[in-house]
Amino acid sequence: MINGQVLVKVPASTANLGPGFDTLGMALSLYAWIEMEAVPGGDTVIELYGEGLEGIPTDKTNLTYKVAKLVFEEAGLEMPELRIAMYSEIPLTRGLGSSASAIVAALVAANALAGSPLGEDKLFQMASELEGHPDNVGASLFGGIVVSAWDGTRAEKVRIAPHENLEVLVAIPSFQLSTEKARHALPAKLDMKDAVYNVACSSLLVAALASGNLELIPFAMRDKLHQPYRAPLVPGMSEILEQATSRGALGIALSGAGPTLLALVDRSSDRKAELESFLLDTLRAYGIEAQTMWLAPALNGPELAIFDAGKTVTFMERIKGEVRA
Numbered sequence: 190m191i192n193g194q195v196l197v198k199v200p201a202s203t204a205n206l207g208p209g210f211d212t213l214g215m216a217l218s219l220y221a222w223i224e225m226e227a228v229p230g231g232d233t234v235i236e237l238y239g240e241g242l243e244g245i246p247t248d249k250t251n252l253t254y255k256v257a258k259l260v261f262e263e264a265g266l267e268m269p270e271l272r273i274a275m276y277s278e279i280p281l282t283r284g285l286g287s288s289a290s291a292i293v294a295a296l297v298a299a300n301a302l303a304g305s306p307l308g309e310d311k312l313f314q315m316a317s318e319l320e321g322h323p324d325n326v327g328a329s330l331f332g333g334i335v336v337s338a339w340d341g342t343r344a345e346k347v348r349i350a351p352h353e354n355l356e357v358l359v360a361i362p363s364f365q366l367s368t369e370k371a372r373h374a375l376p377a378k379l380d381m382k383d384a385v386y387n388v389a390c391s392s393l394l395v396a397a398l399a400s401g402n403l404e405l406i407p408f409a410m411r412d413k414l415h416q417p418y419r420a421p422l423v424p425g426m427s428e429i430l431e432q433a434t435s436r437g438a439l440g441i442a443l444s445g446a447g448p449t450l451l452a453l454v455d456r457s458s459d460r461k462a463e464l465e466s467f468l469l470d471t472l473r474a475y476g477i478e479a480q481t482m483w484l485a486p487a488l489n490g491p492e493l494a495i496f497d498a499g500k501t502v503t504f505m506e507r508i509k510g511e512v513r514a
């Protein structure tokens with residue numbers, strides 16, 4: 190067990206990228222930080238900083254505490270009382286993988302605190318099981334674009350380095366949509382034609398991303414498996430999906446389970462302002478206020494730092510140079 194504090198920074202993620210439902214994920218340059226230390230003889234304390242984590246429990250029902258407990262159980266070690274501090278720039282329940290980043294952050298931090306008994310693959314398996322699908326957790330854990338398949342027992346993945354010209358524009362509506370609710374909107378059965386369409390688009394998209402063939406993205410980034418069923422939950426989404434590629438986007442998708450809409454953009458495009466206005470104006474026409482952010486694919490997974498006990502620096506002082514203003 191480490192006698193000191195463990196600090197972990199984890200990227201957000203976007204899942205599906207349109208057709209790759211529960212399979213494709215990309216890490217994004219938006220981050221969550223967690224600091225964890227054992228407090229022998231003390232009580233567990235969970236400190237949440239910033240406005241982003243409002244409403245999250247600060248007792249042992251907190252997701253990060255429960256994940257840390259699983260790590261100690263899996264390693265066959267006694268669970269210590271913990272101090273957990275967390276700050277997140279990833280908006281909750283918006284389709285940007287906040288739960289996956291919290292799971293990955295807690296897995297990596299608790300594992301480091303316990304002396305790293307579990308390997309990266311074990312953490313990926315645990316994260317996929319906890320999240321219920323491997324797409325977001327894979328991206329947060331490995332960075333870049335991650336193609337993964339999970340059969341309910343084991344997850345396998347291949348990481349793709351994102352093309353250097355890829356930039357990401359997200360339009361984040363002001364309302365929350367839980368992944369659970371958006372999964373309930375999906376049908377139990379699919380038409381064979383739609384299934385074939387998605388296999389084709391998802392396969393082509395992976396090949397285009399892996400070979401750096403960005404011209405294929407507008408054709409490949411289309412979906413008939415989940416987006417049509419989720420569209421009624423996000424007013425304006427259908428219009429945006431239909432028109433964004435003619436307004437400057439390389440590709441457009443619902444980010445994860447939504448409600449955020451995500452456009453892939455060529456970094457050298459001179460139509461960025463037009464695209465941003467199109468997303469905001471269309472959502473506003475449907476009565477939805479939204480915030481846009483220009484992001485990049487995050488190339489790396491978690492960053493880990495370990496500090497000796499007897500700290501004189503607070504958690505927020507440690508990360509303040511890095512967080513968004």
Ligand SMILES: Nc1ncnc2c1ncn2[C@@H]1O[C@H](COP(=O)(O)OP(=O)(O)O)[C@@H](O)[C@H]1O
Pocket residue numbers: 242245251252253275277280281282283284285286287288289291366367368369445446
């Ligand atoms: N830092 C965190 N600490 C504890 N729980 C979190 C944290 N971040 C997210 N969660 C949990 O995950 C939920 C959001 O997950 P979800 O509905 O899958 O949306 P998304 O992952 O797209 O943000 C939150 O309502 C909260 O319960």
Ligand SMILES: N[C@@H](CCOP(=O)(O)O)C(=O)O
Pocket residue numbers: 202204205210211212283284285286287288322324325368371372415444445446447
């Ligand atoms: N494949 C999942 C992804 C959910 O992502 P989130 O960021 O909304 O949690 C789905 O589409 O349900």
